[in-house]
Amino acid sequence: YIISQDGNFKSIVCDLNSNEYTHYVSFSYTGTSKIQNDVIIETEKDTILYDKYNYTNFELDSAKYIKIFDEWRYQFPSTSFTFNANSADVYGLLPFYIQPDDIDDLCPDSTYVIPIAIKSVSSYQIKKEKSNALLRIFVKNKFAETSKNTTYGMKGYRGEGSMSGNSIGSSKVVYPLSANAVRFFVGLENPPAKNPVPEDINRISARIIINDDHSIQIEPYKPFAGLLDIEMLTPPADQDDFPWTNIYEETPPKFQNGNIGQRFLMYYRYRIKDGNGNWGDWIYMREILNRV
Numbered sequence: 258y259i260i261s262q263d264g265n266f267k268s269i270v271c272d273l274n275s276n277e278y279t280h281y282v283s284f285s286y287t288g289t290s291k292i293q294n295d296v297i298i299e300t301e302k303d304t305i306l307y308d309k310y311n312y313t314n315f316e317l318d319s320a321k322y323i324k325i326f327d328e329w330r331y332q333f334p335s336t337s338f339t340f341n342a343n344s345a346d347v348y349g350l351l352p353f354y355i356q357p358d359d360i361d362d363l364c365p366d367s368t369y370v371i372p373i374a375i376k377s378v379s380s381y382q383i384k385k386e387k388s389n390a391l392l393r394i395f396v397k398n399k400f401a402e403t404s405k406n407t408t409y410g411m412k413g414y415r416g417e418g419s420m421s422g423n424s425i426g427s428s429k430v431v432y433p434l435s436a437n438a439v440r441f442f443v444g445l446e447n448p449p450a451k452n453p454v455p456e457d458i459n460r461i462s463a464r465i466i467i468n469d470d471h472s473i474q475i476e477p478y479k480p481f482a483g484l485l486d487i488e489m490l491t492p493p494a495d496q497d498d499f500p501w502t503n504i505y506e507e508t509p510p511k512f513q514n515g516n517i518g519q520r521f522l523m524y525y526r527y528r529i530k531d532g533n534g535n536w537g538d539w540i541y542m543r544e545i546l547n548r549v
Contacts (some may be wrong), residue, residue: 324370486530
């Protein structure tokens with residue numbers, strides 16, 4: 258049988274900052290004694306779980322469906338695995354490959370899966386309820402991950418002028434996009450609470466690109482959508498203690514958990530195009546994001 262979690266999902270975490278690109282499907286068997294002959298497990302693409310999950314959870318609302326992970330993004334060097342006779346090990350691994358460069362454009366708002374099933378077994382019976390699985394693809398980089406929410410605390414100032422504004426505080430979920438880029442919502446913007454569509458997300462989402470020298474670039478997440486305009490601002494030359502210098506910083510590991518402190522110090526302005534195609538006013542942001 259295929260080892261999986263609830264709902265026959267199995268989590269696959271791809272690290273965009275790592276050179277490790279090998280992942281595994283795990284198998285096992287049960288019995289009172291060792292197998293006497295080699296047992297060959299042959300796998301194939303599952304055709305049941307994906308449709309069943311989508312229809313059971315979302316019925317005809319296809320916008321919410323989980324998505325099939327494109328086949329060109331991964332490779333199984335072999336579709337079969339062998340349990341060796343008389344081995345004390347009741348577990349086995351079927352390797353497959355996902356190159357980090359092939360997943361750096363995945364939409365963080367979608368769920369991606371690789372459906373897999375046991376096609377045949379050379380001996381013994383297949384445990385039907387664990388004969389297939391959905392390999393759920395998660396992504397992470399140095400700054401964020403998708404297997405759980407990556408929260409950053411936000412403090413700063415928001416106003417209609419470069420040095421004016423009200424003190425603000427909030428928290429933001431940050432999403433990995435590539436090895437050196439993340440996505441966040443600008444200012445205090447949030448998508449509609451119910452059923453946001455891609456246009457709602459694109460209208461308020463920005464990309465932070467972290468350069469090798471820890472300087473950053475801030476730009477619309479989907480610039481060709483033409484829904485969000487962002488301009489990075491130059492810190493005033495006469496304020497040496499001005500902290501919002503458009504950089505990424507790391508601080509020494511925190512004593513309580515051993516993790517490095519991470520924060521973005523940003524100075525930018527943005528404006529949003531409404532549903533009628535009109536640009537709103539410029540909003541000026543002095544913003545510090547601290548990873549929680």
